[in-house]
Amino acid sequence: MDDLIKLVRTYRLTAGPADRMRLAEQIFRLAEPDLRFFVFGSIARPAAEDALQEVLKAVATSLGKFEGGTVKAFWAWCYRIARNKLNDHYRRQAADRILPLPPEELWRLVDASAQDSPLSPEDKLDLEYAMNLLTASKPECYDYLWKHYVFGLDYAEIAEEQNLQYDNVRMKIGRCLDVAKALVS
Amino acid sequence: MADQNTDAAAKLQKLGARLRAGFAKQHPAQHLEAVRGAVRQQWEMEQRTKRTKAASPPTPPKSKSKGPGIEPGV
Numbered sequence: 001m002d003d004l005i006k007l008v009r010t011y012r013l014t015a016g017p018a019d020r021m022r023l024a025e026q027i028f029r030l031a032e033p034d035l036r037f038f039v040f041g042s043i044a045r046p047a048a049e050d051a052l053q054e055v056l057k058a059v060a061t062s063l064g065k066f067e068g069g070t071v072k073a074f075w076a077w078c079y080r081i082a083r084n085k086l087n088d089h090y091r092r093q094a095a096d097r098i099l100p101l102p103p104e105e106l107w108r109l110v111d112a113s114a115q116d117s118p119l120s121p122e123d124k125l126d127l128e129y130a131m132n133l134l135t136a137s138k139p140e141c142y143d144y145l146w147k148h149y150v151f152g153l154d155y156a157e158i159a160e161e162q163n164l165q166y167d168n169v170r171m172k173i174g175r176c177l178d179v180a181k182a183l184v185s
Numbered sequence: 186m187a188d189q190n191t192d193a194a195a196k197l198q199k200l201g202a203r204l205r206a207g208f209a210k211q212h213p214a215q216h217l218e219a220v221r222g223a224v225r226q227q228w229e230m231e232q233r234t235k236r237t238k239a240a241s242p243p244t245p246p247k248s249k250s251k252g253p254g255i256e257p258g259v
Contacts (some may be wrong), residue, residue, distance in 0.1 A: 017225055017228045020224050020228060021221045021224050021225060024220050024221060024224045025217050025221060027221065028214055028216070028217055028220045029213075030230070032213075032214035032215070032217075032220075033205070033208060033209035033213065033214065034205060034209070035210070036208065036212050037204070037205055037208045040208075046224075048209040052216070053216055053219055056216050056219060056220055056222040056223070057220070057222075060219075060220045060223035060224050060227070061223050061224075061226070063224070064227070071217065079233055101237065103217065106200075106204060106205045108207070108211075109203070109204045109207030109208050109211065110200075110203045110204065110207055112192060112206075112207035112208075112210040112211050113202075113204070113206035113207035113210060114203075114207075115210060116210065117206070125204070126196045126199055126200075127196070127200050127203060129193075129196050130193075130196040130197045130199065130200035131200060133193060133196070133197060134197070134200075145191045145197060149194055149197035149198050149200075149201055150197060150198075150200060150201035150204060151201060152198075152201060168206060174190070177190055177193055177194065177197075180193075181190075181193050183246070
C-alpha cells in the first residue's frame with residue numbers, strides 16, 4: 001500500500017502525458033479491484049460495470065488534485081468520489097439499489113483468496129462465525145457491519161455518507177454487532 | 186463484552202480482508218484503457234486552459250489616481 005501513495009504523490013508532480021498515463025496505469029492496477037469491490041457491493045450487477053467505469057474515470061480525472069499524504073486519506077478521497085457517482089446512479093435508477101452479496105458468492109471469494117494464502121482450520125472457523133454475523137443481521141445492520149468491518153470505512157466516513165453524527169454511527173454499529181452476536185450465539 | 190466485541194470485530198475484519206483479496210484475485214484491473222483515456226483528456230484540458238490564459242491580453246494595472254484631480258498646492 002505504501003507503493004500506492006508513492007505513485008499518487010509522483011503523479012501529482014508529473015507533467016508529461018506519457019508519464020502520467022504510465023503512473024495512472026500503475027495506480028489503477030492497485031486501486032481498481034478495491035473500487036470494483038466497493039461498487040459491486042453497492043449496486044446491482046448489470047449496472048455496476050457502467051458505474052465502475054464512471055467512478056474510475058472520475059478518480060483518474062481528479063488524481064492530480066488529491067492533496068493528502070496517506071493511503072488512508074487517498075482511499076477516503078476515492079470512496080467519496082465513488083459515493084457521489086453511485087448517488088447519481090441511485091437517482092437515475094432507484095430499482096438497482098440493494099443488495100448484499102449472497103453467502104455462496106462470499107465463500108467463492110474466500111476460496112479465491114485461499115489460492116495465495118491458504119486458510120488454517122482456525123481461519124475457517126473465524127470466517128464462518130463472521131459470515132454468520134453478517135447473514136443473521138437485518139438489512140440496515142448488515143449494511144453498517146459491511147461498510148465498517150468488511151469494507152473498512154471508518155465511522156467518520158459512514159457518518160458523512162449517511163448525514164449522521166459520528167457518535168450516532170459508532171453506537172449504531174456497536175448495537176448492530178451486539179445484536180448479531182446474540183443471534184448467532 | 187468489550188473483549189467479545191473486539192473478537193467479533195476482528196473476525197469480521199478478517200473476513201473483509203479475505204473478501205477483498207478474493208475479489209482482487211477474481212477481478213484484476215480491467216479498465217486501464219478507460220483510465221488512460223481519462224488522464225489524456227484531463228491533460229489536454231489543462232493544456233488548453235494554459236494556452237487560453239497565455240493568449241489572453243494582460244489586464245491593465247488599476248490606476249491609483251482618480252481622474253484629473255487637482256494638483257496639490259493649486
